[in-house]
Structures are given as C-alpha cells and as structure tokens.
Amino acid sequence: MKLRYAVLLLCALSFSSLFVGVSSLSLFDVWQMTEEQRQIFWSSRMPRLLSILMAGAGMAIAGLVMQQLTQNKFVSPTTAGTMDAARLGMLVSMLAFAGASSLVRISVAVAFAVAGTFIFMYILERVRGKDPIFIPLVGLMFGNILGSITMFFAYRYDLIQNMTAWLQGNFATIITGQYELLWFVVPIVGFTYWYADRITVVGMGESFAKNVGVSYRTVVNIGLILVAVMTSLIVLTVGMIPFLGLIIPNIVTIFRGDHMRKNLPFTAVFGAIFVLVCDLFGRTIIYPYEIPIGLTVGVIGSGLFLYLLLRRQRYGL
Amino acid sequence: MILAESVTKQYGAAAVVDEVTASIREGTMTTFIGPNGAGKSTLLSMVSRLLKRDGGSVSIDGMPMEHFHDKELAKKLAILKQSNEMNVRLSIYDLVSFGRFPYSRGRLTAEDRRVIDESIAYVELESMQNKYLDELSGGQRQRAFIAMILAQDTDYILLDEPLNNLDMRHSVQIMKVLRSLVDDLGKTVVLVVHDINFASCYSDFILAMKNGKVVKEGRTWEVIHPDHLKEIYDMDFQVQEINNQKICVYFS
Amino acid sequence: MGSKWKIILLILVTLVLSTVFMTIGADGNWEYVLPRRGKMLAAFALTGGAIAYSTVVFQTITGNRILTPNIIGLDSLYLLVQTFIIFVFGSLSFVMTTANVNFVLSSFIMVGFAFLFYKLLFRGEKHQLYFLLLVGFVLGTFFSSLTTFMQVLMDPNEFQTVQNRMFASFQRVETDLLFITGTVFAILTLLGLRYRPYLDVIALGKDHAVNLGVPYDRIVKRLLILVAALISIATALVGPIMFLGLLVANVTYELMRTYEHRVLLPASMLVGMSSLLLGQLVVEHVFTFNTTLSVIINFVGGVYFLWLILKERKS
Numbered sequence: 001m002k003l004r005y006a007v008l009l010l011c012a013l014s015f016s017s018l019f020v021g022v023s024s025l026s027l028f029d030v031w032q033m034t035e036e037q038r039q040i041f042w043s044s045r046m047p048r049l050l051s052i053l054m055a056g057a058g059m060a061i062a063g064l065v066m067q068q069l070t071q072n073k074f075v076s077p078t079t080a081g082t083m084d085a086a087r088l089g090m091l092v093s094m095l096a097f098a099g100a101s102s103l104v105r106i107s108v109a110v111a112f113a114v115a116g117t118f119i120f121m122y123i124l125e126r127v128r129g130k131d132p133i134f135i136p137l138v139g140l141m142f143g144n145i146l147g148s149i150t151m152f153f154a155y156r157y158d159l160i161q162n163m164t165a166w167l168q169g170n171f172a173t174i175i176t177g178q179y180e181l182l183w184f185v186v187p188i189v190g191f192t193y194w195y196a197d198r199i200t201v202v203g204m205g206e207s208f209a210k211n212v213g214v215s216y217r218t219v220v221n222i223g224l225i226l227v228a229v230m231t232s233l234i235v236l237t238v239g240m241i242p243f244l245g246l247i248i249p250n251i252v253t254i255f256r257g258d259h260m261r262k263n264l265p266f267t268a269v270f271g272a273i274f275v276l277v278c279d280l281f282g283r284t285i286i287y288p289y290e291i292p293i294g295l296t297v298g299v300i301g302s303g304l305f306l307y308l309l310l311r312r313q314r315y316g317l
Numbered sequence: 318m319i320l321a322e323s324v325t326k327q328y329g330a331a332a333v334v335d336e337v338t339a340s341i342r343e344g345t346m347t348t349f350i351g352p353n354g355a356g357k358s359t360l361l362s363m364v365s366r367l368l369k370r371d372g373g374s375v376s377i378d379g380m381p382m383e384h385f386h387d388k389e390l391a392k393k394l395a396i397l398k399q400s401n402e403m404n405v406r407l408s409i410y411d412l413v414s415f416g417r418f419p420y421s422r423g424r425l426t427a428e429d430r431r432v433i434d435e436s437i438a439y440v441e442l443e444s445m446q447n448k449y450l451d452e453l454s455g456g457q458r459q460r461a462f463i464a465m466i467l468a469q470d471t472d473y474i475l476l477d478e479p480l481n482n483l484d485m486r487h488s489v490q491i492m493k494v495l496r497s498l499v500d501d502l503g504k505t506v507v508l509v510v511h512d513i514n515f516a517s518c519y520s521d522f523i524l525a526m527k528n529g530k531v532v533k534e535g536r537t538w539e540v541i542h543p544d545h546l547k548e549i550y551d552m553d554f555q556v557q558e559i560n561n562q563k564i565c566v567y568f569s
Numbered sequence: 570m571g572s573k574w575k576i577i578l579l580i581l582v583t584l585v586l587s588t589v590f591m592t593i594g595a596d597g598n599w600e601y602v603l604p605r606r607g608k609m610l611a612a613f614a615l616t617g618g619a620i621a622y623s624t625v626v627f628q629t630i631t632g633n634r635i636l637t638p639n640i641i642g643l644d645s646l647y648l649l650v651q652t653f654i655i656f657v658f659g660s661l662s663f664v665m666t667t668a669n670v671n672f673v674l675s676s677f678i679m680v681g682f683a684f685l686f687y688k689l690l691f692r693g694e695k696h697q698l699y700f701l702l703l704v705g706f707v708l709g710t711f712f713s714s715l716t717t718f719m720q721v722l723m724d725p726n727e728f729q730t731v732q733n734r735m736f737a738s739f740q741r742v743e744t745d746l747l748f749i750t751g752t753v754f755a756i757l758t759l760l761g762l763r764y765r766p767y768l769d770v771i772a773l774g775k776d777h778a779v780n781l782g783v784p785y786d787r788i789v790k791r792l793l794i795l796v797a798a799l800i801s802i803a804t805a806l807v808g809p810i811m812f813l814g815l816l817v818a819n820v821t822y823e824l825m826r827t828y829e830h831r832v833l834l835p836a837s838m839l840v841g842m843s844s845l846l847l848g849q850l851v852v853e854h855v856f857t858f859n860t861t862l863s864v865i866i867n868f869v870g871g872v873y874f875l876w877l878i879l880k881e882r883k884s
Binding site: 074138142144302 | 633636704707710871874875878879
C-alpha cells in the first residue's frame with residue numbers, strides 16, 4: 001500500500017471526526033457557524049481530533065521503538081510496565097507535590113515512566129530463557145507489581161475512583177487547555193525519525209552496534225527515554241490506551257518488512273487511523289452516549305493481539 | 318533393535334526428515350552424521366518419542382513404540398538432549414537418582430542406591446557427588462547427565478551431540494565411557510556427533526543424512542571413504558589410516 | 570537445619586500467629602471474638618493453603634518462579650462477573666446478597682472458563698506453555714476493559730459494592746461456605762497428591778520428564794486444570810489476591826532450599842497461612858484498618874518480588 005493512500009484515508013476520517021457529536025454541526029454549517037458552534041468546533045472538536053492523531057501516532061511509534069530496541073515483537077509500553085509506571089508517577093505527584101505547578105507534576109510522572117522502563121530493561125538482561133513469548137509476560141507481571149504499589153497508596157488516600165478514570169483512555173473530556181501537552185509528541189516523533197537508523201543498528205545487538213561504531217548504551221538509553229516520555233505524556237492527557245503500540249507496528253511489519261525508518265511514517269499514520277476509527281466507532285455505536293476509547297481499543301486491540309499471536313504460532317511472525 | 322520406517326517430520330511445507338527408514342542394531346554404537354540441518358537431531362528426537370512424528374512408525378525390539386507403557390519405555394530407552402538447562406538446583410547425586418524414577422517413583426530402594434553409586438563411579442565422579450550442577454565444569458556436567466542415563470539402566474541410550482562445548486580431553490573421555498557401555502555392558506548407543514573423526518574412531522555403524530534423507534548407511538569402515546564423504550558434505554576429503562583408524566583430513 | 574525441622578518450625582510459627590490472632594485485644598469478649606475470628610482463621614488456612622499449593626505446582630510446571638496461576642485472567646474474570654451482576658441486576662439483587670449463590674455462580678464460571686481455555690488450547694500438538702499464558706493474559710485484559718466500562722457507567726453507590734469486591738475480604742466469608750470449600754479443597758489436594766511424585770521430575774523440564782517415563786502432556790493438563798480450580802474457588806471465596814501465591818512460593822523456596830515437592834508443598838501451605846495471619850495483624854494493629862489485607866499482601870508481594878528479580882544474577 002502506498003503511503004499516499006493511507007494519508008488520504010486519514011484526512012477523510014479526520015474530516016468526518018470533526019462533524020460527529022452530540023451538538024449538531026454539519027459540513028454545511030462550516031462557513032456560517034453560530035457563535036456556539038464555533039465555540040464547540042474550536043474548543044472541543046478540533047482539540048479532540050488533534051489529540052487523537054497525536055496520541056495514536058505517538059503510541060504506535062513508542063511501540064515500534066521498543067520492539068526495535070528489544071528485538072521482540074511483543075514488547076510495547078503496555079507490556080513493559082511503562083504505562084503502569086507513569087500511572088504510579090501520577091499518583092505520587094498528586095500525593096507528594098499536590099501544591100506544585102503542573103510542570104513539576106508532569107516531570108514526576110515522566111521520571112517514573114523513564115525509571116520504570118529502565119527497570120524493565122534491567123530485568124530483561126537478567127531473566128533466563130529468553131523465549132520471545134516469555135518477555136511480554138515478564139513485562140506484564142512487572143506492570144502488575146507497579147499497579148499493586150499504586151493501589152496500596154491509592155487505597156490509603158482514597159483515590160481509587162480517580163485511578164479507575166486514569167485506567168481508561170478517554171477523548172471525550174478533551175477540550176482546549178487540557179491537551180496541549182500532547183504537542184510535545186510532534187518533536188519527539190520527528191527526532192525519532194531522524195534517529196531511526198541508529199535504533200535499528202542497536203537492535204542488531206551490542207557487538208554489532210560497536211562494530212559499526214555506534215555507542216550501544218547511549219542509543220538504547222535515548223530510545224527508552226523517548227518511549228517513556230511519549231507514553232507518559234499520552235497517559236497524562238488521555239489515559240491508558242492498551243495494545244496500540246503492540247498491534248500497529250506488528251501489522252505494518254507484516255506487509256512492509258522490518259526497516260524502521262521506512263516503516264515509521266506508516267506506523268504513525270496507521271496508529272492515528274486506528275485510534276480515529278475506534279473513536280468514531282465509540283462515538284456512534286450507542287449515540288448519543290459514548291464508549292470510551294480505552295474500551296474500544298481494549299476490545300479490538302486484544303482481539304487483534306490474539307490474532308497476531310495465533311498467526312505467529314502458525315507461521316512464525 | 319530399533320526400527321524406524323518412513324519416519325517424517327514436517328515444519329510447514331518443508332520436510333525436515335523425509336520418509337527415513339533406518340535400523341539400529343543391538344549391542345553396537347551407531348553415529349548419525351551429516352551437515353547442519355540434515356535432520357539428525359530431529360530423527361533422534363522422533364526415535365526417542367520426544368518429538369511426535371508426522372508419519373511413519375518406530376518399533377523397539379519388534380514392538381511399536383506406542384504400545385509401550387510410558388514407564389516401561391523409560392526402562393528400555395534413554396535419551397539425553399544437548400542443552401540441559403535446569404531450573405532446579407541439584408547435586409550430582411540428586412540428578413543421578415532421578416534416573417531411578419521409572420523404577421521406584423522417587424522412593425529409593427537399596428537396589429536403587431547401589432545402581433546410583435555404580436553409575437556415578439562409572440563416570441568417575443564419586444569424589445564430587447555432593448557438588449551442585451552449577452559448580453561443575455562442562456565436562457563434569459555432561460558426565461553427570463550421562464550417569465543419570467546410566468542409572469536408568471536401559472538397553473538403548475540415545476545422545477544428541479554429547480560432545481558439544483567440550484574440549485578435546487573431555488570429548489575423548491566421554492567417548493571412551495560410551496564405548497565401554499557397548500563393549501562391557503552390552504548396551505546399544507546411538508549418538509549425533511559433528512566431528513567426523515570421533516565417529517570414525519569410536520562407532521561401529523554410521524548413518525549419514527543430508528536434506529532430511531539418509532544418503533549412506535553402513536559399517537564405519539565402509540562409510541568413511543572419500544567418495545561417500547564428498548557426497549554427504551559436498552567437499553573433498555582425504556582419508557588416511559593411522560594406527561588402524563581411518564582419519565579424515567579436510568582442512569585444506 | 571534439615572527439612573523436617575524447618576517444617577516443625579513453620580508449624581510452630583503458624584500456631585503462635587494463630588494464637589496471637591485469636592486472643593489479641595479480646596478483652597474477655599470471648600463469645601463475640603472467638604466464632605468471628607475462628608471463621609477468619611479457617612478462611613486464612615483454606616485460601617492460604619490452596620493458593621500456595623497451586624502456585625508451587627504451577628511454577629514447577631512452567632519451570633519459572635515469576636509466574637502465578639492467576640495470570641490466565643481469573644482475577645479479571647471474577648471482577649467481570651461481579652461487576653456484570655451488579656450492573657445488570659443491581660447490588661441488592663438475590664445473587665449479590667446471597668453469598669452462597671454468588672460463590673457457586675462465580676466458581677462455576679471461573680472453573681468452566683479455565684477448563685474450556687486449556688481444553689481448546691491444548692488441542693493440537695504445537696502448544697507452548699508461555700503462549701498459552703500470554704493468550705490468557707490478553708483475555709484478562711479484555712475482561713478488565715469490559716469491567717472498567719461497566720464501572721464507569723455505574724451509579725456511584727453501586728460502584729461502592731464493586732469496589733468492595735475488588736479487594737479480598739475474609740470477614741465476608743460465610744460459615745457454611747467454609748465447610749463446602751474445605752471439602753472441595755481437601756478432595757482436590759488429595760487428587761493432586763497422586764501426581765506428587767511426578768512433580769519433582771517435571772521440574773527437570775519436559776525432555777527429561779518424558780525420558781524418565783512421565784506421561785507429560787496428560788499429567789500437565791490435569792495439573793493445570795486442578796490449579797485453576799483451586800485458584801478459582803479461593804478467589805470466589807474471598808476475592809482476588811494476585812501476589813499472595815508469588816510471595817508465598819518464593820519465600821518457601823528461599824526457606825526450604827530443596828527441589829522436593831514432598832517438602833515444598835506442605836511448607837508453602839504453612840507459609841501461605843502465616844502470611845495471611847501476619848498481614849491481618851499488621852492491618853489491624855499497625856494500619857488500624859486503614860488498608861486491606863489484599864492491598865498489603867499485593868504490595869509486600871510485589872515489592873519482594875521486584876527485589877527478587879533484580880537481585881538475580883545476569884545470565
């Protein structure tokens with residue numbers, strides 16, 4: 001498939017996303033919007049679309065980078081504890097830095113995500129029997145451990161209901177002033193694209209990287225930080241979107257092979273398309289109510305993941 | 318006698334072992350040789366029931382393998398694979414006593430202990446029988462596993478690349494142990510070996526495989542011949558007799 | 570110290586903890602305190618024992634000390650069932666208020682799920698254990714997604730009932746349920762003991778086990794179903810405690826330092842019961858009920874476990 005068509009599809013979907021919602025706003029109104037409609041368009045519809053695009057592309061690329069670094073198709077921020085670490089960070093920042101500026105609180109969450117991802121990599125170097133299927137199991141267990149620690153504090157400070165809300169990705173509450181953090185995803189994606197070849201080299205192994213003169217540690221660390229920052233920004237603004245980073249890169253790989261820099265634009269576009277479709281689906285299926293994106297992606301994502309697993313079992317991915 | 322008839326293993330469309338028929342004579346040492354990916358280990362795994370066949374049959378002493386009770390088969394035939402990573406921490410004595418499991422289900426009798434002691438003595442590990450496996454060198458570990466298989470007291474002993482990762486001295490030591498199993502105890506030993514000269518110097522029969530098929534089968538003395546070897550490995554060999562043993566030279 | 574002495578020591582520790590738990594701060598209110606705490610003590614013994622036993626067996630089968638049998642999504646399924654009942658019928662419905670009905674329903678659904686799961690996935694030859702577990706885990710995530718969705722749509726008062734179900738509770742247990750589960754556990758454990766000799770060999774890995782005459786596939790399948798049944802019933806009785814098994818099994822290995830299941834299984838059951846007792850004492854007297862037993866067990870289990878994998882030498 002040509003990238004051109006994918007982008008066209010994305011544009012069409014984006015366009016229709018702008019005109020789906022409870023308040024009536026049809027295509028024909030664009031040129032003569034009432035004050036109220038303009039309000040809705042710029043402070044709700046547009047931010048929603050933008051955050052979907054950035055979150056979808058960002059999560060997909062975070063997954064791609066992790067898979068390259070670990071050389072394992074089943075590793076992603078969901079299966080490496082990154083998301084759970086970010087969530088623990090959010091809780092800690094709420095408890096310990098309640099009065100601090102939002103920048104401080106965001107930094108705390110990001111720091112936790114980075115630390116969590118590094119611990120996962122540290123564990124990876126130590127587990128025996130690197131069965132590719134075993135690695136994501138370790139990561140998921142690790143995520144659960146972090147989850148239990150989060151739960152411990154949340155229970156003590158009566159924050160469980162807030163936590164449930166973070167658990168579930170949701171675009172419905174996105175309005176101007178709450179999603180701008182996501183803009184950081186754009187430069188990070190740009191940097192990743194520029195950095196992609198080095199990440200590919202590192203994926204081939206430490207000795208290979210050294211042999212072609214690439215500093216293994218530095219690149220791995222930078223790659224992990226990129227992933228962790230991107231993930232925590234997305235968890236902070238829209239919540240957890242499970243499996244996205246896992247399935248999109250895998251699907252792209254199936255028909256495009258493994259060259260990271262060439263795959264990156266596809267991965268980004270397909271990530272955005274996937275989230276957009278899930279979001280449109282969630283908004284229309286029980287209209288005028290909405291199914292949160294966390295659920296639609298959770299259901300469709302786990303289905304697709306199972307399919308990928310079974311497929312690998314049959315053909316080897 | 319172990320008889321394999323048109324045994325087949327397929328992965329996807331490719332047959333790794335393609336309708337192989339082979340027999341293994343009692344009281345001899347038979348070596349499987351061949352280039353990488355020829356299907357030697359796969360054949361050995363199927364003959365030892367570790368791997369299910371996609372076709373064909375295997376019989377042991379005239380009885381189809383499936384007709385044996387699991388426990389009875391474990392008293393008849395033992396298999397040692399090449400990688401023996403353990404999740405549990407065991408001493409040599411513990412490991413070897415597992416060889417008696419088919420007989421006593423974990424409750425060792427005096428007879429079991431006698432066999433265990435003998436097996437450990439046979440591979441000369443008595444002095445360190447209480448050491449743990451992770452404290453041993455590669456050669457000692459391999460001997461410990463062989464002792465376990467000895468304690469199993471089977472007629473047939475199958476080994477998949479037992480010389481892997483061993484230096485020359487340990488390799489010779491292991492091969493001598495295996496040889497004496499045949500000569501002194503009348504066992505039947507089948508093994509996969511990569512070093513053609515070990516096969517030539519120690520085994521009675523050679524079964525050569527290539528691309529999932531048997532290309533040559535017979536007495537060692539006959540198979541070790543430049544023409545046959547060229548057919549098997551697609552390279553030139555010189556065969557020289559030194560001390561009544563055929564040695565293959567293929568380095569240049 | 571020999572294994573025998575260690576076991577005796579563990580029995581003593583369990584007895585001391587039980588006595589402390591039964592008597593501490595009773596103030597002579599024996600008629601009130603004894604039956605109430607006795608019930609909890611029985612629940613600790615049953616769930617602690619069942620979860621410990623099944624985790625050790627499960628880890629032996631998987632050849633791994635960092636996996637728990639809950640991994641196939643049983644906890645998530647339990648919460649899904651509870652949430653679904655409350656969502657559809659309300660928290661005052663017959664099923665929610667009658668503990669016995671709820672217990673029977675939940676355990677049947679979970680055991681049925683586990684049975685079907687293994688049945689379907691063990692068909693065909695090419696199964697791999699880790700593959701199986703990952704599929705289970707993904708199913709768990711699927712269940713959680715559905716659960717969260719219903720919870721978000723739920724009335725806040727109803728949500729309170731769900732939240733109570735999210736944490737294991739030993740106070741909630743009914744006396745007649747204890748007798749039922751006690752009997753079922755005893756039967757299952759005895760059934761499992763038939764395979765006890767095989768466990769030591771299975772721990773060596775599949776190839777060695779087959780070589781030594783273990784009917785591997787058949788036994789592993791039965792044991793996995795047994796494990797799932799034990800875990801399901803324990804969860805249906807008190808609620809989910811994911812990390813209890815992990816904590817208990819690993820403490821047992823460190824303590825006993827042996828591979829023999831003859832020793833490991835009873836030891837782990839004692840450790841399981843003691844951990845719950847200790848946890849409950851901490852909840853009551855250190856945190857003064859400001860947390861719950863399952864939260865604290867999961868916390869301690871999680872942290873201990875993290876430490877355990879981090880100290881593992883690089884391989």
